[in-house]
Amino acid sequence: MKKRIFLFSILTLAFITSCSDQEDSNTETISSDKNAIVINDNQTQLNQRLDLSNSGVISIINPSTRKGLATESAQLPLTQIAEFNAPKDSNGRTLQANHVAVNGNYAYVAYTLQGNEYSGAIDMIDVSDPYKPKLVMSALIPDTDITSLVYTNNKLIIAGATNADKNPALLSPAIVMNMQLTSSGALTTSYTTNDIASFVTTDVAANNNNYFAVSGNTGSLFKFDNSTKEVVSSKAIEDLRAIAISNDKVVTLSGTKGINIYNASNLELTKSFSSWRDDVQDAKRTIDFIGDKVLVSEGYQGLGVYNMSTGTKIQTISLIPTATTEPEDVVTNAVSVNGDYVFVANGGNGLNVYKTGDQLTLVGTVGINGSSNYVKSSGDYIYVASGKGGLKIIKMEKPTPPTSNSCTGLPAFNLGNDLILNSNETKGFYGSTAINSIIINSNSVLTHCGSISIQNNLTVNSKGKFIMNGSLSQGKYQQANPTVLTVNSNATLQIEGSVVIWGDLTLNSNSNIEFIGSGSSITIYGKVNKSSNISITGNYTDTENKLK
The missing domain is CATH 2.130.10.10 (YVTN repeat-like/Quinoprotein amine dehydrogenase)
Incomplete structure (x- = not known):
């Protein structure tokens, strides 16, 4: 039949x-x-x-x-x-x-x-x-x-x-x-x-x-x-x-x-x-x-x-x-x-x-x-x-309850497809956020609590700081022109939660990654480009062993 x-x-x-x-x-x-x-x-x-x-x-x-x-x-x-x-x-x-x-x-x-x-x-x-x-x-x-x-x-x-x-x-x-x-x-x-x-x-x-x-x-x-x-x-x-x-x-x-x-x-x-x-x-x-x-x-x-x-x-x-x-x-x-x-x-x-x-x-x-x-x-x-x-x-990417007092009272993100923080500017958001790209300029601070996805590049410039509480997913997997998460000289990426970088990570001279608390993790599928005097501190799991 x-x-x-x-x-x-x-x-x-x-x-x-x-x-x-x-x-x-x-x-x-x-x-x-x-x-x-x-x-x-x-x-x-x-x-x-x-x-x-x-x-x-x-x-x-x-x-x-x-x-x-x-x-x-x-x-x-x-x-x-x-x-x-x-x-x-x-x-x-x-x-x-x-x-x-x-x-x-x-x-x-x-x-x-x-x-x-x-x-x-x-x-x-x-x-x-x-x-x-x-x-x-x-x-x-x-x-x-x-x-x-x-x-x-x-x-x-x-x-x-x-x-x-x-x-x-x-x-x-x-x-x-x-x-x-x-x-x-x-x-x-x-x-x-x-x-x-x-x-x-x-x-x-x-x-x-x-x-x-x-x-x-x-x-x-x-x-x-x-x-x-x-x-x-x-x-x-x-x-x-x-x-x-x-x-x-x-x-x-x-x-x-x-x-x-x-x-x-x-x-x-x-x-x-x-x-x-x-x-x-x-x-x-x-x-x-x-x-x-x-x-x-x-x-x-x-x-x-x-x-x-x-x-x-x-x-x-x-x-x-x-x-x-x-x-x-x-x-x-x-x-x-x-x-x-x-x-x-x-x-x-x-x-x-x-x-x-x-x-x-x-x-x-x-x-x-x-x-x-x-x-x-x-x-x-x-x-x-x-x-x-x-x-x-x-x-x-659903938000988890915040674990930091710095998350209290933060509004939901509502600033469009791209976010650029000018020098000496401070902003904070809570919830689920989908965005195209972020640039954090000199001496500016961005706090995001909850979950955030960044389709393209994330750049933290000199003396800038990105405080991330919850989860971050960034970039695309193995592109001809790779997406990049860049932490520049004397800038800081602070992580309390999980980070997945589908593209590349660039850590320029004197840049910092700080893991807060316990149970944080980072997954990097692309290349890691590290310059001199890089500081990586705190307790974390490097799932792909890329930060060594």
Whole structure:
């Protein structure tokens, strides 16, 4: 049986998912072949997939002018900390990232294969070290595409499509896998599989007692019991694309039937709304929530925001192709909410950021390379999948509580894209700050408490001082014209917290670095240029051993 999966808008997954008129699951649980999944935890091999070439501070730009913004974007500093290239299967074929599930410091990434054949993988990435994410293991899953996954109760619930011709116990290719993880959250070969009516399971979701799956075209919504791993009930509805849970509600998205809201306990339909119809048959979409609002990725029509209680459409955020983007590549594929911000993957238009409120307001477009086909934001991180481009990990530089009395009463930064302190000038700021460059001139003092990202150069001139309490991320990784943090003669860089310098560090004669307190760290990816009579004092960790 050939799968019916095609790619849409720069490697965005789309599914044609009708296999038969069967509406119920084949409730027989298929025992796993423990040799089917091949787990690789060889760090030498896995480290080869780490790509830092585009790492460093990134900005949020105006989507029209492609220039940096000086409004809300100044309060959202971002750093691309890594990119992991997509894995290759046992036949050397490059897979493509399409979904991410997060549990604490671990991100689980789903991969599938473009074309008529089946092949998939799941990566496990550790982000406990904020600037050094680690691919700890990767599981290749032969003859099976992994389309979606969710973490629950130390298990991964996995949606996919498998080659049913190679497993006579399966009645259809659409499957739901339940993988037991180790106590530390690691992938295993211990799993069970249920097949459901369709060519492919498009999405999964879970709460404490149950997990749920949807299949497309003439598919259904299925409810599984966490303990027995069996289907306990189902509801037939055509063209299902996505599923999510909000409190006691199960919310599904159909490309022809819009939003349907069910009671999680008995799958009773409580609300149905949205006149949206997808322009592309069976393209994968996602949904997320802000309070009683449901946010829907609506393909070429952009992002739709609905009131779940009334079904009223509150807002439509349309898409306008940029001058360099083909119109067919401009499509809202996915949406993810994290605190005060909403992240929207718009294919060739990139990743847009909105501020929450009565209406979503545009902050700008994240300045990253490549398309944005899926996004998931959780904790301090934004995970962006771009098909065969793999997975980008972006860190939001959130402020920590100040540890110094000198931080008390400082205002938020509001002085634009660049900051120049004149001689004998003193300024101080607190919070999250994104800025293009800083120059601290002679005898001037800048204090920043919280988190700050500086995309380009930071220069502390003679007898100037930069007091940094919290975190600093500066520059870009290995550029042809390197970004530089420069401390000139008799100038001082005072650090209480963590500093990451993605470019070079220049310490001129008689310059000083002072580490205050305990637990401070400095990471330098570029070169360190040191002149004579350099003073480096205090307790600190030099993660790359560059200051010796």
